[in-house]
Amino acid sequence: MAVLEQRDQVGAMDYPVRSELGRDALRSMVGSARNNESQRGLVDLFATLSAEATSAEHPAHEFFVARYEALLASLVGAYEVALAAGDLRDGVEPEIAAAQLVSLMDGLQVQWLMGTLAAPMHQVIEAHLNLQLRTPL
Template sequence: MAGPRGEYKKSAMRREQILDAAFTIFSKGGYTGSSVNEIARAVGMTQTGLLHHFAGGKVALLRAILERRDARAETILAEQHGREFLAGLVEISRTQETQRGAVQLYTILAAEATDPDHPAHDYFTERFTRITDAVAAAIEEVGATGGLADGVDPRRAAIELVATLEGLELLWLNGLDINMAEDMRRRINSILTTPL
């Protein structure tokens, strides 16, 4: 019984090594400028060996990297509602400041994926819709308790908050003196009657 578990553990560790290598390579060359062979070489494998772990090839690697990044954010927001959810957005911004490579890769992929033929196009379209819907729902919950400033439209405010977060990350990557968490907190506070 211990044998398969040990093999499974080694396989899971190998998958993580492959994802780490893919993350590094995609961060440097983007998705379109990188190859499965390059990733395989980085972890001392053949391309066939890598495809044993990621049968979908480069697209499967891309999706796994994006899902791993989103899982970290979703952990912060799990079971949060209203003001707590909005405070979670500030916390996500704070964690982003310690993950420059992840932010850079995400930004590159988001730009590449504006092309409808890019393999991550649907992923990003769905992701932005899902995030905007979740933020709008949190803002609506705050509004239901009288916590929104006059004239705030939850849907429009959600779009603006998501755009603010995306824009702050891009400016930060380009060297502007930005404190993403505090800038995000200020933007959220502008729609609330009581600041976070």
């Protein structure tokens, strides 16, 4: 867990996902995905532990619950700021968009680890976000 906590601390500095950043927080998710492409061991550790920690009895369960709650809250806030700034296309709902983005990121990581992903993770994330934004990242 200490390795993942350290990874999150470094990631928060290099690729901040804070609500007030709006569109730039979404751009940070692309940077985070690009960074993950160079850290296979950490991505593998994260994917494995997060799947195992779905059990409430797992020692890392609370860590992952708190991590996902915080990330989703930050992304919902970022989407709300982007919406208020006129950056989102009509019909993009912040809570749904945030859940989609986190789910996409996690699913891409598993596909990437399996070797079945044809495109780089960061490009898929960027393409997804560009479908939600009025102007591309």
